[in-house]
Amino acid sequence: MKLKFLIDKKYLLAHALWRNATPFPEWDDFKNYLWQESILGYQFLAGSPEALLQINKTSELIKEGDKLYKKALKRKEFKKLLAETEKYRQWLEKEWNKNEKKILGWVEELGGLKIPNKTITVFVTHPKFRNGTTLIEKYVILWGHPDDWKNYSLVYLTHELLHLLTKKCKKLFIMHALIELLADNEIRIRLNGGGAYFKEGKHSVGHPYLAKLEKKILPKWKEFIKNRKGKDLFDFEKKIKG
Ligand SMILES: [Zn+2]
Incomplete structure (x- = not known):
């Protein structure tokens, strides 16, 4: 055995947004940035049930979440989260x-x-x-x-x-x-x-x-x-x- x-980067991000904790001070700014970019995408990644009231099809949600995930990958705060997790x-x-x-x-x-x-x-x-x-x-x-x-x-x-x-x-x-x-x-x-x-x-x-x-x-x-x-x-x- x-x-x-x-590390699955998408799961790493989604799990971090879902849990209510602050790994380092810049994290809150990062969350605000994502929220401003797409509330729906954020709700999907963070597993918020409210997302369900804003869509007609689940596929819309996945698409919006993917778009936001790609933006998140480029941010220095996510890179820091990834580097610390890799360590x-x-x-x-x-x-x-x-x-x-x-x-x-x-x-x-x-x-x-x-x-x-x-x-x-x-x-x-x-x-x-x-x-x-x-x-x-x-x-x-x-x-x-x-x-x-x-x-x-x-x-x-x-x-x-x-x-x-x-x-x-x-x-x-x-x-x-x-x-x-x-x-x-x-x-x-x-x-x-x-x-x-x-x-x-x-x-x-x-x-x-x-x-x-x-x-x-x-x-x-x-x-x-x-x-x-x-x-x-x-x-x-x-x-x-x-
Ligand atoms: Zn157990």
Whole structure:
């Protein structure tokens, strides 16, 4: 398996406009410029639902968005966003490559999951816009996030990767809790050479809506990773349900 770290410029721009953050001071002027050039194009790129009230056909929207995207490419503010993202992309790729063998080893050893012979694309966005999600059907990860704590990016790339490796499990709620126990907690602690479940310094770890379930199954989970007896994450998921 290989992770390929790429930047899709149009997605980089659209994601940045969609999220409400300022990566550097000139960014607000850039947004004002785009808005003045085409409100409709801006709304399309930024994913604003109001765009739907201003068109007859979706194709108009795409065309207007494309026109504005081409203008944006020429602006120095976009070039700065791209350069900063490229620097971050290189750092992320290096970090992953340095730790990949160790991480995938734990995924196999602790979760019993087979690592497929696949290339997974990671579309990298600017870290200030705090991105982290997966397009499961496409084997694509979308990522760009500051390291809120040590090895944050590695832990959450592993988390997103686990969504892909467990995609055949249709009941996401329990599996999502297992993904957090494995990546956000066990693998985090191993990567960092110490730490506790559910807390990293002053930060809580994981989605709050999964915390209750995770704490309930924690004793069984610890037992499972210590001695799986040939069982994998899917078997464990079924056991929790039953
Ligand atoms: Zn998740």
